[in-house]
Amino acid sequence: MNVHEYQAKKIISQYGIKIPKGQVAYTPLEAKNIARKISYRGPWMLKAQIQSGARNKGKFIEKSAGRKGGIREVKHLSDVYVEADKMLGATLVTPQTGPKGKLVSRIYVEEFSIVKKIFYTGLVIDRMNAAITLLIADIKNREISEMAAHSPELILRLNLDLLTGASQEQIHQVLDYLELGEKSVQSLEQFINGLHQAFVDCDATMLEVNPAGVNAKGDIIALDAKLSIDDNALFRHKDFLPLQDEYETEDRELKANKNGFQYSSFDGSIGCIVNGDGIALAAMDLIREKGEGTACFLNVKGGVDKDKIASGIKIIMTNPRVEGILINVLGGFLRCNLLAEGIVAAASEVGLNVPLVVRFEGTNKDEAKEILLHSKLPLIIADSMEDSVDKLLAAMEAAD
Amino acid sequence: MSILVDKHTKVLIQGITGTQASFHVKRSMDYGTKVVAGVTPGKGGTFHLDVPVFNTVQEAVKETGANASVMYVPARFVKSAVKEAVEAELDLSVCIADGVPIKDMLEIKAMLHGSETRLIGPNTPGIITPGEARLGIFPENIHTPGRIGIVSRSSTLTYEAVLETNRAGLGQSTVIGLGDDMIVGTAFEDILELFHKDTNTDAIVMIGQMGGTFEEAGAEFYKHLKHRKPVIGFVAGNAVPFGHKMGYAGDVITNGSITVQDKRDAMTKAGMTVVDSINNIHDELAKLGLAKA
Incomplete structure (x- = not known):
């Protein structure tokens, strides 16, 4: 079972992961009200809530939705309404949705985060080694999909201990790999081990933050989140069942x-x-x-x-x-x-x-x-x- | 003339009193499998299918000398069933259930590591040595005693492979389903190694399917063997398109999307004979010129 970005962010934020302020909207008016509430000044991010990667690269089938993709940066409050109106009810096609695309029935309205650097983070089951593997990629100006296909050796992989998560040594390995300063140590540790704990507690099969950002203070912020939960473990997570989006699943x-x-x-x-x-x-x-x-x-x-x-x-x-x-x-x-x-x-x-x-x-x-x-x-x-x-x-x- | 199980294997059944278990255990006993004990917590001291039932695996082992188990417990109880099997130091446990949570499998693999116990499955039809022992849910009547080892990830294709060996006029030494789950107890290389050590196995049929890199790991092991027995391979799932996916972590972990063709290529390069259709297996087996069963 997959959950939407806004739901995944809410879950990981309970594990001490920093996320930008945001709220989900089902109508353009709601979107505008939320934007005003979370920040009195733009820009804001409007993010189509469909369960797919590469939403920013996606295209809407309907002309009325405009040429831009499923993630839009909006500078003026009045445009929040206009852009939300275009996206809601339209069908977004991304490289991961297949040609039919997915209907956008809700969007996530978020404050704009200023970051100095972004990187890819994924936690996934390594089925061959029966372990939870942490994947970190310094994407710089590349796409993670391209790195995965053409230069996978540049991606850092660390198997985490099921009970204790990442060791101090592993945290420092990530720090060095990402060329982050000592001031990020604590935030990085909280980020990685928070994600690991969320992964374990939720019976996740995949938890991805693509991208994570590093702000001027050196703090790590989850700018996106994707979470897949093991269907076979749902019997011990009855609380997740309402999160299921029937249209998606x-x-x-x-x-x-x-x-x-x-x-x-x-x-x-x-x-x-x-x-x-x-x-x-x-x-x-x-x-x-x-x-x-x-x-x-x-x-x-x-x-x-x-x-x-x-x-x-x-x-x-x-x-x-x-x-x-x-x-x-x-x-x-x-x-x-x-x-x-x-x-x-x-x-x-x-x-x-x-x-x-x-x-x-x-x-x-x-x-x-x-x-x-x-x-x-x-x-x-x-x-x-x-x-x-x-x-x-x-x-x-x-x-x- | 087999690996892992034969007519001397003393089998205990975890969860013996369930409907499913009763049905299959009876069939296994009729087949000649030496079922010595059953375990169902709370039902110790009783008899089921004329077999003594114990509350714990430990007790059953102590009283009967059982050295292997078949688990007919529901998915959510598999972790505790494996724990019991490992603690009782059974040589072999077969887990039939499908739908075991992945996190439970991570813990199970950690338990098995360095233990005495080999786990087959979960989500497997089990293991059968024709004419001697049936641990699982195989349709036993299709099997013929012989000298071909079969190892497969898919249940139904295991049966197809058995029929193919019959068609070639050959029989099976031992047939093993590894299980169709994301994480399983035993890998291709483990079984390939055992079949190579078994003096009564002449050739091996290996059936893979899409997902993971199990076949690649098996092929890699095979490539480095000094004396290789012939392996006829097949990989299922070529006609299945990749569904829509979410995120990239899956691709990163496997270094890109792995296709069925990639698996076939890895097996061919390692020296296996890979067929396009499962029904071509008997032709390739016939070419080996082995004595008929």
Whole structure:
């Protein structure tokens, strides 16, 4: 799960990292009011909040948004409104978004920071060495993307201790590498070890400050922040779930739509596969009544293609939040045996690691049961909707 | 005629009483695997599938002499399960669960370092020595005892590789899934080394996939071996485009975006035979002129 710059900055600021004053705005008027509040004089920075790098190099698809990119420096208060109005609701395409771009629905209004030097900082998992690695690049006039591709040897890499972060020696290595004076030692240490602690505490997979700035006093300031959190660890970070931007993250929905299915996600733990809106709502109600929540439901409607059904089921099976699957189908047009074949195909491809309860009624129900029984998959077959929910909850409890 | 596990391996099952575990453990026992104990906290003193259940791994080892484990515990309990296995000094642990948090894996790798225990997985179908022992969730009926070692990152492609050896009229010495997660317990080079030491493995099939530099590290190790056994390689994921990404840290750590082709090239340069399609493996195996199983 990725979070927006303004959210990431708020998180790292709690670890003693200095960030410029700023606030998020959803409308041009809000942007103007925020600008006035954070500084009585410009310039201000207006930053499109989409989860992508290279926003300053991006271009908006809409002509009305103007030629400038997704990060704009604005000198006059009246222009804050004008520029915010141009950016909000427009679609920004950057080298990292793909050609479709991303809709800008909020912008971050920030005070302008005067810095003497900027550099790149990243914390990332080095999967080969199973360590958190600190990456520091003295980018000077270069782009970090170019350095990564053409001169990676110029980038400083230090593996950090999981428990204690950077050592004094490592801090001084960074200080020397960046040619910073002794006056920055304390600020640099706070910066690096603050980021490290935030990384560990948040179960991050990536934390990037690109760039960080050094001001006249030698203090380090995070001018940008990107944070990715391990989806598999979200169970211990329930507080992060509201930070999720559905527009940015729900590619499952897109995949489902492609097959003519409907996919919706919620914050519970049960994945439901159903074949109609009514049955979906009924199943969700029943789950809620029994004290659990729905993670997502996939409505396969009258889908008849076995492969399509399998791909739909895979969408559910691979949702990390799903701890149990409930398949509840009243086959009319939908032939239960096709769904059964789809279930078997999907389960044997992606594996079945959570309890799965199936309840079929209607067309070809007996054939469907036969297929499931023959598949040797560890499925539980239920007789009614209520029975299916009860059996699933019992199986989930046993699995815990 | 195998590495890591055989018919003498005494297996204990961590989390034996779960539905999934029961299903697969029964199949493993029917296959001939020597399952000597189960561990489920709070259920010590009982029997499950006719196997004695203990509260801790330590107890189970003391009472039964178990030297390997298979974990059927949910992802969030894997860290404590590995801790128990390491403390009981098991030789081998197989972790089936997927979705283990990365931070837990960092701690697990630190625990394993310098310990007696080798971890296979997580997110693996496990390890099987055909005709002798099945530790995991393999569809056991497709395997044939033989002299080809198989090591793979992907579960389903492991099965494909097994079918390919069968097609070539050959069988498998041992088949291992390394696991499909970002950080796993065992690397290609570890298994390549074991297969090279095993007098009953004649050739190796190595299946990689996109992500990380696991294949490169395996190839680098292979390149420097003095006496190399033939390796037939395949890397999956060529048709998958790089999705949109966030930030540059990923590129920096791997020195740029690593493509499947980069991996294939590294393996070829190291002296492996890399095939374009997984279904070409049997042809290459046949060319080796090995005795049929």
